[in-house]
Amino acid sequence: MLLFQEIRNYILTLLQQDEIATGSKLPSERALQEHFNSTRITVREALIRLEAEGLIYSQKRKGWFVTPHKLKWHPATKVNFYELAKQQGFTAQTRLVSVNKIDNINFTDIFSAQSLYHLQRVRSLDNRAVMFEDIFCDAQRFDGLNKHSLNSSITEIMAKQYATNVVKEQSIISVTVLPDNVCEMLEKNSGTPCLKVVRQRFDEQQKLVDHNIEYWLHNAIEMIVEGQ
Amino acid sequence: MLLFQEIRNYILTLLQQDEIATGSKLPSERALQEHFNSTRITVREALIRLEAEGLIYSQKRKGWFVTPHKLKWHPATKVNFYELAKQQGFTAQTRLVSVNKIDNINFTDIFSAQSLYHLQRVRSLDNRAVMFEDIFCDAQRFDGLNKHSLNSSITEIMAKQYATNVVKEQSIISVTVLPDNVCEMLEKNSGTPCLKVVRQRFDEQQKLVDHNIEYWLHNAIEMIVEGQ
DNA sequence: CAGTGGTCTAGACCACGAT
DNA sequence: TCGTGGTCTAGACCACTGG
Numbered sequence: 359m360l361l362f363q364e365i366r367n368y369i370l371t372l373l374q375q376d377e378i379a380t381g382s383k384l385p386s387e388r389a390l391q392e393h394f395n396s397t398r399i400t401v402r403e404a405l406i407r408l409e410a411e412g413l414i415y416s417q418k419r420k421g422w423f424v425t426p427h428k429l430k431w432h433p434a435t436k437v438n439f440y441e442l443a444k445q446q447g448f449t450a451q452t453r454l455v456s457v458n459k460i461d462n463i464n465f466t467d468i469f470s471a472q473s474l475y476h477l478q479r480v481r482s483l484d485n486r487a488v489m490f491e492d493i494f495c496d497a498q499r500f501d502g503l504n505k506h507s508l509n510s511s512i513t514e515i516m517a518k519q520y521a522t523n524v525v526k527e528q529s530i531i532s533v534t535v536l537p538d539n540v541c542e543m544l545e546k547n548s549g550t551p552c553l554k555v556v557r558q559r560f561d562e563q564q565k566l567v568d569h570n571i572e573y574w575l576h577n578a579i580e581m582i583v584e585g586q
Numbered sequence: 587m588l589l590f591q592e593i594r595n596y597i598l599t600l601l602q603q604d605e606i607a608t609g610s611k612l613p614s615e616r617a618l619q620e621h622f623n624s625t626r627i628t629v630r631e632a633l634i635r636l637e638a639e640g641l642i643y644s645q646k647r648k649g650w651f652v653t654p655h656k657l658k659w660h661p662a663t664k665v666n667f668y669e670l671a672k673q674q675g676f677t678a679q680t681r682l683v684s685v686n687k688i689d690n691i692n693f694t695d696i697f698s699a700q701s702l703y704h705l706q707r708v709r710s711l712d713n714r715a716v717m718f719e720d721i722f723c724d725a726q727r728f729d730g731l732n733k734h735s736l737n738s739s740i741t742e743i744m745a746k747q748y749a750t751n752v753v754k755e756q757s758i759i760s761v762t763v764l765p766d767n768v769c770e771m772l773e774k775n776s777g778t779p780c781l782k783v784v785r786q787r788f789d790e791q792q793k794l795v796d797h798n799i800e801y802w803l804h805n806a807i808e809m810i811v812e813g814q
Numbered sequence: 815c816a817g818t819g820g821t822c823t824a825g826a827c828c829a830c831g832a833t
Numbered sequence: 834t835c836g837t838g839g840t841c842t843a844g845a846c847c848a849c850t851g852g
Contacts, residue, residue, distance in 0.1 A: 434813035585662035
């Protein structure tokens with residue numbers, strides 16, 4: 359058995375024997391190195407592997423921690439993030455990072471709008487930042503959106519304040535790593551794997567309501583898709 | 587800028603300038619090391635990063651290659667793998683690895699069956715193995731399944747030979763790494779990231795038809811989910 | 815057989831976090 | 834200030850691939 363695999367298995371038994379509670383810190387890299395009479399490179403090999411498996415995660419320069427349960431998420435249904443989190447025993451938070459009005463240059467092919475609102479938000483579960491999103495929508499159509507409280511459901515604001523109902527959506531889901539600016543927001547190391555979701559939502563007239571890009575930590579989420 | 591980031595960017599420009607065709611080999615690690623007057627560890631840091639981003643992939647002891655286009659896949663619709671691949675310009679293959687009749691011990695909670703068929707298959711796009719799947723179904727219900735050609739659509743065989751139609755399905759999708767036995771099948775290194783899909787399909791009587799576990803190379807697939 | 819990738823050692827320096 | 838994680842050097846051995 360390879361050395362880094364042995365170290366991986368050793369840490370795994372620590373997790374399984376509940377010697378390290380969910381969310382708490384692993385022994386330091388140098389402590390593990392000493393325990394196995396090895397080097398930090400090899401220890402990190404094992405840690406990075408466990409991170410890829412989704413069992414542990416690192417927080418920039420703070421250490422390695424045990425991954426909490428994953429949020430089960432249904433991308434194809436109109437679910438409220440808070441509702442969903444609550445049902446599964448999490449406390450959810452949303453933090454608005456920025457709101458800007460921008461010229462529509464990037465999405466001219468899909469938005470006919472002249473200018474767009476661009477929101478950035480971070481979502482957390484039990485105070486752990488797990489998702490970053492960019493939201494784009496027509497600034498004329500949703501004029502004054504920036505005056506509403508954007509820390510909760512945008513869908514609700516669009517429905518109640520702008521009589522806009524989403525009736526259809528399409529999500530494109532892929533696996534990649536967090537862009538560096540997102541890493542900073544989520545306090546993650548550059549290179550952290552993630553699930554990228556590009557979602558477009560449409561109203562009754564088949565008109566594009568918003569265009570969102572979500573980056574989910576890969577070990578914080580599990581998607582459930584029902585078909586037929 | 588960090589050294590491994592510079593190496594990453596350098597390789598990226600090679601890809602973007604089409605100096606390396608899709609599917610072909612990158613310069614060797616030692617060549618890159620020399621080019622940057624660095625060490626293999628640092629070069630591998632850059633390569634592993636690009637792999638996590640989905641832009642390149644490694645084949646065990648053969649080298650690093652440029653990732654082809656991703657297959658766009660709709661997990662919530664009854665699509666035929668071959669059809670889908672063909673539409674997108676790929677040639678698809680399916681290889682049956684094994685068929686076994688086993689006692690139902692692992693799935694007693696979901697299958698009422700005494701014994702199960704267990705199939706293992708590998709699916710490829712343009713001769714690149716991109717997916718491994720375990721399929722479980724009731725051995726009494728599909729008695730003699732092993733006598734059919736299992737290199738094509740199981741759904742079709744169930745419909746035509748056993749009058750069984752799938753009307754509902756649920757998929758649970760998560761990001762993890764390939765189990766080691768799957769790595770061997772797909773000729774990948776241990777630790778390769780993947781998309782894991784656990785799918786259950788049901789007939790008109792809401793009875794479970796089959797239970798599948800699919801492992802997709804994360805850089806070979808992009809999922810599209812439509813909602814509402 | 816030469817060259818490659820996979821694994822590993824034994825150090826080092828720095829920026830940042832905790833205290 | 835001390836310990837931590839993030840990055841990096843300069844080697845090494847082995848198993849395997851491809852010619």
